[in-house]
Amino acid sequence: MAVTIDPIHQFELKPLVSLGHIGHQQLAFTQSALYMFAAVGVIALITIVATASRSIVPGRMQSLAEIFYEFIADTVHQATGDGGKRFMPLVFSLFMFVLVLNLFGMIPYAFAVTSHLIITFGLAALVISTVVIFGVMKHGTHFFGLFVPSGVPKPLLAILVPIEVISFISRPISLSVRLFANMLAGHIAMKIFAFFVVQLLLAGAWSVLSPLPLFLTIALTALEFLVAALQAYVFATLTAIYLNDALHPGH
Numbered sequence: 001m002a003v004t005i006d007p008i009h010q011f012e013l014k015p016l017v018s019l020g021h022i023g024h025q026q027l028a029f030t031q032s033a034l035y036m037f038a039a040v041g042v043i044a045l046i047t048i049v050a051t052a053s054r055s056i057v058p059g060r061m062q063s064l065a066e067i068f069y070e071f072i073a074d075t076v077h078q079a080t081g082d083g084g085k086r087f088m089p090l091v092f093s094l095f096m097f098v099l100v101l102n103l104f105g106m107i108p109y110a111f112a113v114t115s116h117l118i119i120t121f122g123l124a125a126l127v128i129s130t131v132v133i134f135g136v137m138k139h140g141t142h143f144f145g146l147f148v149p150s151g152v153p154k155p156l157l158a159i160l161v162p163i164e165v166i167s168f169i170s171r172p173i174s175l176s177v178r179l180f181a182n183m184l185a186g187h188i189a190m191k192i193f194a195f196f197v198v199q200l201l202l203a204g205a206w207s208v209l210s211p212l213p214l215f216l217t218i219a220l221t222a223l224e225f226l227v228a229a230l231q232a233y234v235f236a237t238l239t240a241i242y243l244n245d246a247l248h249p250g251h
Helices: 031-052 060-080 082-104 117-147 154-202 211-247
Strands: 015-022 025-030
Touching: 025 031, 031 060, 031 082, 060 082, 060 211, 082 117, 082 211, 117 154, 117 211, 154 211
Parallel strands: none
Antiparallel strands: 015 025
């Protein structure tokens, strides 16, 4: 019995509810949007339950919420100093959103939202837009001093300023591609190794060869859980570092 595999099929968007058309382009509520709404619901539910009965001696849910909050608060403080407290809700929300979506993607037959570049780029664009808007509102034109390294001879500025501008523009690209690529590659690898196990089992070679790809699949799944949490942390950390430029634009 021949079995085929299409590791890309798991990333296809499927319209659940049609919302009409713009020209020849269909507007639809997809499973990606459903998972994002579900993530927001889960985060809100956990937060509400954890803070419903606040006490000096916290329960399990309150302890869990406090651990996550203090962890992100320390990350933001280390990157931005005391002035970064105003960005704590944004960074914490992004961290929890990415983390829950990454973990959703680890559920069998679930959809990995963060494996779509448009989603991760949208989150990265939100971060960079916040940096630019807040930086200009707080510092005015002085914010653009971010692109002018201090103590550099003026003749070199014609070279360094474009480099700084390109470096700044590349931030949302690198921020989004890092998350997207890690989640995409991980899910493809898991599906391929799982396919090897099925193929060897159908070929009657279970007792001899199948344990190897099976063990590799188990190990890869454990690693992917680690990557899911790590990528959420990296996204939050880089967000805090970029927001520091809005607070302190000078080199």
